[in-house]
Amino acid sequence: MSEYIKIDLFEEAAEELNFKKGNIKATVELLDSGNTVPFIARYRKEMTGSLDEEEIREVAEKIDYLRRLNERKNDVAAAADKQDKLNEEVLNKLKKADTLQEVEDLYRPFKVKKQTKAARAIARGLKPVAELIFSQQKSELEIKKEAENYLDPEKELTEIEEVLSGAEDIIAGDVSDNADLRKKLRNFVFKTALIVSEQKNEDEEGKYQDYYEFKESINKIPPHRTLALNRGENEEVLRVKIEVDDQKAIEMIYDFYDFDNRNSDSFDHLINAVDYAYKRLVFPSLEREVRNHLTEKAEVKAINNFSTNLRSLLMQPPLEGKKVLAIDPAFRTGCKLAALAEDGKLLETEAIYPHPPVNKAGEAAAVVANLVKKYYIDLIVIGNGTASRETESFVAELIKGGMDVEYTIVSEAGASVYSASKLARKEFPDLDVSIRGAISIGRRIQDPLAELVKIDPKSLGVGMYQHDISQKNLEKALNEVVVDAVNHVGVEINTASAALLTYVAGISSNNADKIIEHRSQEGKFKKRKELLDVYGFGPKTYEQAAGFIRLDSIEDPFALTPIHPESYQAAEKILANINYNVGDIRDREKLSKIREKLVEIDLAKTASELEIGLPTAKDIVAALKQPGRDPRDSMPAPIFRKDILKIEDIEPGMIFKGKVRNIVDFGAFVDIGLKQDGLLHISEMSQMYVSDPFEIVEIGQNIEVKVLDVDQKRGRISLTLKF
Template sequence: MDTSARISRTIATEIGARPEQVGAAVKLLDEGATVPFVARYRKEVTGGLDDTQLRTLSDRLVYLRELEARRETVAASITEQDKMSDDLAKAIAGAETKAALEDIYLPYKPKRRTKAMIARENGLEPLAEAILADRNADPECLAKGYLSEAVADEKAALEGARDIIVEGLCENADLLGQLRSFLQKEAIVTARVIPGQEQAGAKFSDYFDHAEPWAKVPSHRALAMMRASKEGVISMDIGPDPEGGKERAESMVAAQLETRGDGPGDLWLRKVAGWTWRVKLSLTMTVELMGELRARAQEEAIAVFARNLKDLLLAAPAGAKATLGLDPGIRTGCKVAVVDATGKLLDTATIYPFQPKNDVRGAEAVLLGLIAKHGVELIAIGNGTASRESERLVGDVLKLLPKGVKAPTKVVVSEAGASVYSASELAAREFPGLDVSLRGAVSIARRLQDPLAELVKIEPKSIGVGQYQHDVDQFRLGKSLEAVVEDAVNAVGVDLNMASAPLLAHVSGLGPGLAEAIVAHRDANGAFASRKELLKVARLGPVAFEQCAGFLRIRDGSEPLDASAVHPEAYDVARRIVKACGRDVRSLMGDEGALKRVRAEEFVDAQFGLPTVRDILSELEKPGRDPRPTFKTAAFADGVEEITDLKPGMMLEGTVTNVAAFGAFVDIGVHQDGLVHVSQLADRFVKDPHEVVKAGDVVKVRVTEVDVARKRIGLSMKKDGGTSAREARNERGGPQGRGGPGKGPRGGGGKPQTRSKPDSGNGALGAALLDAMKKR
């Protein structure tokens, strides 16, 4: 089987597809097609692989190609050494991972001069073979026959024989595979506080005396322990279970030497096996398991971040309406910006309703004036410091509006990343004469109108919907998040004549350079009348046009189909459908009744199959449909503005701001998010919080626990009212860990994601539930 076929077969098994589907997708991706384009417009070629399957395919393709390249290198190296055999070639071809391949290659890998090499040069290999061959002979007696100028005594001879045997064990692929499998199932992760670090590392106190199975350590706990270890607070180790695990590992090593008897040779070889495990293999395996744990934890953390980012990007837009953005502040005042329905900046102001000026009347007058002057329909209030006070101010202002005047809708929105945008080069180019602080108010207003269009201007890592994001591989994190942004932008589609360059840059086939060129062409020549005019843009050729055209929309253009997701290459099919209905395109688009009577099978041809025809019909029924949900917002309870206003049993409405492996964080309007632990999300067992909620969801919660000192809030979404996190742990049978009282399955360490700095140490909710929260 050739390399490409092997890769296609492996990926096909992993994503639940056929090898020929994978092969077709790989060919398209290698030719420069993007995942969104292939998923949407090449369904016939790939057999309908979706974007999730294609993303997995793309990631695994890189790994497997690297594996195949390494396989060829290993085979070539062993062949050059004239040591290749049929069995060895078969083993190399069958290695399914890089680790397994390296185990096979280890005995043949060029290496520096080792103790075993020196022992062989000193003529001690026959001694090692003699000990292995005759277990009844005394190794010391055998060693006397191998003394020389280089080997002074029996002890030196036996050490040399040991080095030769140990090297063989350490390069035994079967033994390494057995030990790896054993430890992956049985290894224990232990953490102990470094004496003297108890106070400085109090936020990691859950790991001062902690142990749990390696295979079951969740991402957030693994990353917390690694951070604590890096900061010098704890020592961390991975090894066999203290209760017999070490002996089992040594027996596995001894089994390779077939030490079944009690002769002098067997006794000596058992000692060699124990020495091999303690001095050589245990360290190798510990390093390997630590690396696997780190990789596994990082992959899970990146997946959580990506999932939350997708939910945030695809949050419901409030729509194209004149919007007032208010960035709350106290001493420096509240920054106000008004944008029109297209996001264009109309007006700005700074008001000082709070300490020290307390100019409430002046602030109300400014807001009333801006609302009247610009016909404001939406008011977006940032959720940072003084958010609830600002919301109350806006509420009072709306009560002052004359009767008969429709009051704008006020919404509290996340301002995560707004300050990053404000200080960015992009914001400086867009608003060169505007104060940095006022740019934040513009961003807050726009993200209410269209979260996707505004959030793409901010580096995804700065949006703050991940856990331990600074502890993971930043390249992999960036790559994963960029894929999420690309998928989200192309799933929604982009208005060609309204979109900013940052938004266009994420469209399939474009990028920053072509996006800037499109905007420059639009500025110089006016709005695009059709998609075909894209070919007039500098450096935008047929290949880029093919990739991007279907995701760009032109409303009220010369070609009605340009407002839909129908690709220009399939316009002829769409026109045949329109002709069969006896209508023109404009009158038929949106007429679901007429289109429901069309049989898709009648319009299949040699180029476009049933999947594409069905997609075309769906687009004609609802041209340019937005896959995002209908806009709605949480209504914060009056009189609940600070954590001190909360009482257990209160029923509140809030917005999910972040979802982690251990639960969901909910903004209930008191400056710090509350936590709905995974055990409190539903009246059933929930393995993954994403099964129940996603970022941006509006949910009803009951307050179960309030820790004012540590600014921690426990919430429940259970119908029965829920329990406190402490009670929930007790109901589950108490601590699950092996580190003594209170060392249950809890995470800790890192900065809690609250809006004000929490007290370190163990709160009633448990650090596992809260310390993964990143400071907002």
């Protein structure tokens, strides 16, 4: 195919993203060569200008869009050329078009039309009559006289009115196909439109009562309301539409064509044509555009919120060196217990029945006390599902009775999904589903990242309207969050599960299985380089993955750090320059001295001498200062409790320490130790105006909140930070 138009993709992207053209070009070349986003972000900073993961994906998306835009422009130019309608004007308009929508508008006149009224009228030869009406140079009588010449029974044109109606259809089609007019009307609609809803069918639960008589500017409606309207419409409870000043829009069409001879007795034909063009052809498509735009905007916000929450959830600090007793609470079927060692290894399982209808609280207490004593349990972890608060009361009473242990409540969202999964069956083939759930609950406090990667992110309970948005886009975004979190933290190769390894840059599920197989047959890895001995693990995979693999090994001390093997030589020289060697970073006393000397080195000079980039030199030095550092250590630790809180004990004005469980557009849900999380509304987050809750709080954050209101009947607590 001939290339009529060629745009400089990198130049365009640089202007729109405000990144350097060279960095964008290098980033795209790295991606096109099969490099992963985490690898590029961490180990190719000199080439990308230190773009982070999000910025690299932004570049990839923008280049992909520009490539599709350029390809579509050439498709349209080819279609016009095929019809001998490609001229400088069309070509220039295509070159200037910034969006796919603009290009599609320009394509409309060249689109092969089937079964439209205008196409049928043109096929009947009525174009000259349409042009005569459009020019407004003839009277009604003269136009009708001309129309008589087109009467033809074989073309089903037996009356003058049929000829004139066909001519009006042609004018309406031309009006609809005018790209410049569509752009003008689109701007008008997008600036002034309202989204309106009314009740269509019965709403038994009253879920949509706020939208029975609803009207709001499309430029002001918040994303969560858009998604609520969409859901109400899909459930056929609501009727939703877009409203604009139709008469003003029609006047804009008259002005566009300079239709000012309204006293003409033939002007009614133009009124009919314009009215039909706007109401039946133009506005319906613009209405769809508006609805799609609002939905896309709402989906982006919902996905961003979900992604931010998930990132915070995954980055919660691990609880190292603690043995836990996990409890998956229930009434009739009993509470399932799982005692776990510090590394998450299953020690013992049990089932107790402290609640109705069985009511064997005494026996249950003895079982729990025995497990706590037998395994020196440090912490009891209770899932927050059915019977959670009753189980909490039961545990709190045991602690009051002298059992030396603390407890915490953990979200069990997704535990049941994991426990019934193929992965769980493979991990614990001989255990009951509910016991697997208890193990998941316990492990997600010991090492949240390692456990939560086993669960579909959509099941982790940190989003809203997740079923109302594009599942493909949501899955892609959440997968990227997990990938970034896993690679940011790094993975201990000798203990990681296959599920965790799969998220390491460059490692496929097959690679992960082979690593586990190699580990079980050959023993623990002693060096990163030994990954090359794993079947199917080639140089490219090793290059991508090596820096994100962690090892506590005398033979490969740098494997404690994110220093990539390609930079080992540079790192050794940096240490040698301050009179230390690689093994010294494992010695606590020497490490303290190393840190002192590293502060004094001239990074720019060092980078130049070693012929490495300054960003790489900075990263190496930072890694040498803190080998083995877990970036999650800076995150807030879980809140441990020894006594239970009841809603009857809560009064307005009380202050509690709570943990943020979920964040949505209108606020955050905070666990203060009650059965239901309290709502911290966005309006109560600051004395100043807050437009986005994420500016103030994040998932897992420990905050002090004051009780604003208590609704015991509905079990609702309103909280505030304004005190």
